Amino acid sequence: MTKWVSGKVINVVRYTSSLYSIKVMAPVDSFLPGQYAKLALKINNKRVQRAYSYVNAPSNKNLEFYLINVPQGELSPYLCQLSAGMMLMISKEPAGFFILKEIPQCNILWMLATGTGIGPYLSILQEKKDLERFNHLVLVHSVRLGCDLSYLSLMQQLEIEYNGKLRICTIVSREKFINSLYGRIPELIKNNALEKTVGLKITAKNSHIMLCGNPQMIRDTQKILQDIHQMKKYIRSSKIGHISNEQYW
Ligand SMILES: Cc1cc2nc3c(=O)[nH]c(=O)nc-3n(C[C@H](O)[C@H](O)[C@H](O)COP(=O)(O)OP(=O)(O)OC[C@H]3O[C@@H](n4cnc5c(N)ncnc54)[C@H](O)[C@@H]3O)c2cc1C
Ligand SMILES: NC(=O)c1ccc[n+]([C@@H]2O[C@H](COP(=O)([O-])OP(=O)(O)OC[C@H]3O[C@@H](n4cnc5c(N)ncnc54)[C@H](OP(=O)(O)O)[C@@H]3O)[C@@H](O)[C@H]2O)c1
Missing domain, CATH: 3.40.50.80 (Nucleotide-binding domain of ferredoxin-NADP reductase (FNR) module)
Structure with missing residues (x-):
């Protein structure tokens, strides 16, 4: 079962109309470069979660994710609407073997x-x-x-x-x-x-x-x-x- 912690958005950078990055502060466990976290939001009272690779080096405590807004996607259009100060859910433990x-x-x-x-x-x-x-x-x-x-x-x-x-x-x-x-x-x-x-x-x-x-x-x-x-x-x-x-x- 995924353990969730709260993350505070510190910054959202919009590169194009569909590409953006989100920086988050959250008490997650340390990860290995190449691993990913799950990000989630409550949408219509249901938690919607997806996997996102860490972009930052583990030694950098500002957690960074690089995303595309998939039109009609269940989660990415909502993550795209976040701004500094807003909260999301993030998996405490990292996952993946692309390391x-x-x-x-x-x-x-x-x-x-x-x-x-x-x-x-x-x-x-x-x-x-x-x-x-x-x-x-x-x-x-x-x-x-x-x-x-x-x-x-x-x-x-x-x-x-x-x-x-x-x-x-x-x-x-x-x-x-x-x-x-x-x-x-x-x-x-x-x-x-x-x-x-x-x-x-x-x-x-x-x-x-x-x-x-x-x-x-x-x-x-x-x-x-x-x-x-x-x-x-x-x-x-x-x-x-x-x-x-x-x-x-
Ligand atoms: C291990 C892992 C790591 C991932 N890391 C990232 C990441 O760092 N950044 C990221 O943006 N996504 C990443 N993804 C994809 C991400 O989990 C979601 O699938 C994506 O954000 C779309 O979610 P959605 O709910 O908006 O759309 P959904 O309703 O899940 O729609 C999925 C459809 O969107 C398209 N799609 C999904 N992801 C992408 C993508 N990255 N680029 C182009 N088209 C896509 C595909 O056509 C797919 O069928 C990762 C997936 C896995 C399994
Ligand atoms: N990026 C945008 O400007 C844009 C704009 C509107 C909507 N979207 C949405 O964003 C998503 C796609 O995002 P994306 O552009 O980051 O990802 P993508 O479709 O995976 O394209 C990224 C790169 O991968 C290439 N590619 C695709 N299939 C390939 C294959 N079989 N072999 C080798 N290369 C391949 C693409 O080439 P090709 O160009 O030849 O396919 C493109 O150069 C879709 O959901 C789309 O609807 C994106």
Whole structure:
């Protein structure tokens, strides 16, 4: 059974008409970067709850979540109406296995996201712990429009802070956008454009791929990686495999 605590909204940032982030103060248990919490509101006297990845590093006590307002969604349109000082419910305990402990040893860790799926990687990269065993980190954010790159300045700042170890890449699918690839993740892997832009090669021997966000992107990307690079899905019980994923719906 989920244990709930009250959270106070300290800030809501609206990036576009549908994308926003919420910062919350709440007495939650400590979490690992990559994990998620459940957020809930009472709507028509019923508690409506959904999972949201932590964006902040665990060492930062301002809890941050990055959301999209799904039209006709049961919860996200209501979370979107919150403002500073308002209250929500948040699960006390974190959940999820999209964490560094579950990533086997490799040379290059690829962190690929669509839309709001960028969150877990920002938590991992802002915490800056347990990354010594990777030689290269690659962060890829794939969105519909350039204006959906809400965390671009944080990505650029992290790239500088990591001093050559982290390479970032943005992908925009519905318009040509400056300094970004055009298209979708699976195709850009298939035609080598992603590897060319990043300057690193994906092989089953040297890489582990994390996929987060749109479930169809995850399925399509897994298929390409299996077909082209003979990579296999990571299995937690055996700790073997090259592809880990967090599906948002
Ligand atoms: C482990 C986990 C972590 C998650 N983390 C996040 C997060 O950090 N940020 C976030 O916005 N959502 C996240 N989600 C999705 C979130 O839990 C809700 O599904 C989402 O907010 C929609 O809820 P809703 O009640 O408004 O819509 P629902 O009535 O639940 O409608 C669901 C439909 O909305 C669409 N949808 C749901 N989530 C998204 C999304 N993130 N991006 C685009 N389309 C979507 C899909 O078409 C889906 O079928 C996560 C889900 C899981 C399982
Ligand atoms: N983002 C917006 O501006 C906007 C506006 C109005 C409503 N919405 C609502 O927001 C939700 C979608 O939000 P979102 O744009 O963050 O998420 P999304 O639909 O998952 O799109 C994010 C990125 O993932 C790509 N993608 C989708 N399917 C893929 C696949 N199979 N393989 C590889 N890449 C794939 C998209 O490319 P494609 O562009 O090629 O699909 C896009 O670049 C929907 O509920 C929608 O109704 C969003």
